[in-house]
Amino acid sequence: MSDRGTYQPYSYYQLMETSLRELLVEKGLVTDAEVNEEVAAMRERQPERGARVVARAWMDDAFRQRLLENGTAACEELGLEIPALKLVVVENTTQVHNAIVCTLCSCYPRVLLGIPPDWYKSRNYRSRMVHEPRAVLEEFGLRIPQNVQIRVHDSTADMRYMVLPMRPKGTEGWDEARLAGIVSRDSMIGVAVPQVK
């Protein structure tokens, strides 16, 4: 915020973060450099990583199967080292639409999708997604036909989830990078589907 040049007093959470960080540095538990490195690494985690995984699954059916069997191991094949993340990939089909929520807090596959959007952490989304998913999806502009089953996954414990969306029509012959370009963050949470512009 200092790059905008406008002075604002610290908020409660900023003050708490700064105090805690300075204490940890003072006690020699972490260094400023380590904190900066971690923040930089966190910024690098973007939904493009997840999109790459989805595009590969669309291109390569054997990879798709390995991804559904063990998401963590399959991501390692792409050089995404995520040992702490137990990744469960759920696949959308013409009969099933999946969506992810964490009603207890805001569990989210950050390594693949980056920092979760604010709405994902909101009480509104967290409480309503398990109870009236169709109404919530409509608010996102996604109408799911009644003959399609909706599976809502409440991420309550050690698993983290990613939706494998359906590859849209009109993408025949596309290469992996072009396919990844249409896989949005929201489509991997399950509140949108990839669109061909």
Next chain:
Amino acid sequence: MKPQFATDYPALDAKFDKGDRVRVRKAAPLGHIRTPFYIRGHVGEIERYCGAFPNPEELAQMRDGLPAQPLYRVRFKQKEVWPDYRGSDSDVLEVEIFQHWLEKA
């Protein structure tokens, strides 16, 4: 039953198989509980065995959470969870629940 994710710490045996009908215990203990309140007392079906993980209720008390508790994904019918559910009869909700919260239904 083979877990989806293998772990290497001491763990309790998995008591349930895929497809088993289970009821979530209707209890309200104090502390850090990872079983959502809305699902307690409901009956579902084991969708998969995820693996065994340190018990979060113990971890929250600064203990090691071992032996690890088997963790399952349990599938519930939306219409059975919410009497006023609006949507398809086939819609489901899947929740991760630790074994000590489940009993045979």
